[in-house]
Amino acid sequence: MGEAKRRRKAFETGLITSPYNNESTNKKSEQVELLKDLEEFATISRLEQKIQKQKFESLCESLERITEKTPVEVIALELFKMSLMDKNDVNSFNRSPFLSNIEKTRKLGEELNQAGGLDLMRAVGTMVPAYDQRELDYAWNGIGGWLA
Numbered sequence: 001m002g003e004a005k006r007r008r009k010a011f012e013t014g015l016i017t018s019p020y021n022n023e024s025t026n027k028k029s030e031q032v033e034l035l036k037d038l039e040e041f042a043t044i045s046r047l048e049q050k051i052q053k054q055k056f057e058s059l060c061e062s063l064e065r066i067t068e069k070t071p072v073e074v075i076a077l078e079l080f081k082m083s084l085m086d087k088n089d090v091n092s093f094n095r096s097p098f099l100s101n102i103e104k105t106r107k108l109g110e111e112l113n114q115a116g117g118l119d120l121m122r123a124v125g126t127m128v129p130a131y132d133q134r135e136l137d138y139a140w141n142g143i144g145g146w147l148a
Helices: 003-013 022-065 071-085 099-125 130-140
Strands: none
């Protein structure tokens, strides 16, 4: 491709702009700034998720060390382990810690419902990492008034 064609293509894609068209220049620079902001947000979001996962792993380790667990602690720990055992990235479409094992997840939800009703289910459900809570909502839908 010749130099003139490269410059024209760069101009058309917004890599360079005409010095005579300030509106186009401003619009392109706004778009570039927006893309930079979105990229920064995605990076921060991934970092926050990594930190949340590390805190969550620490919580699970602490629960594991408790020798005499209440039935609710046993159920919570089981749900936490299910979340941790899913090795897919937290942003992956393949991530499915609860729906991939729906029978066990629903059984644990029913046990929580019997032990303390919807309030206890909510309390344990909110301890699950945020990136897996929506899936838990779907898995527990219809148990003791739980609505996804």
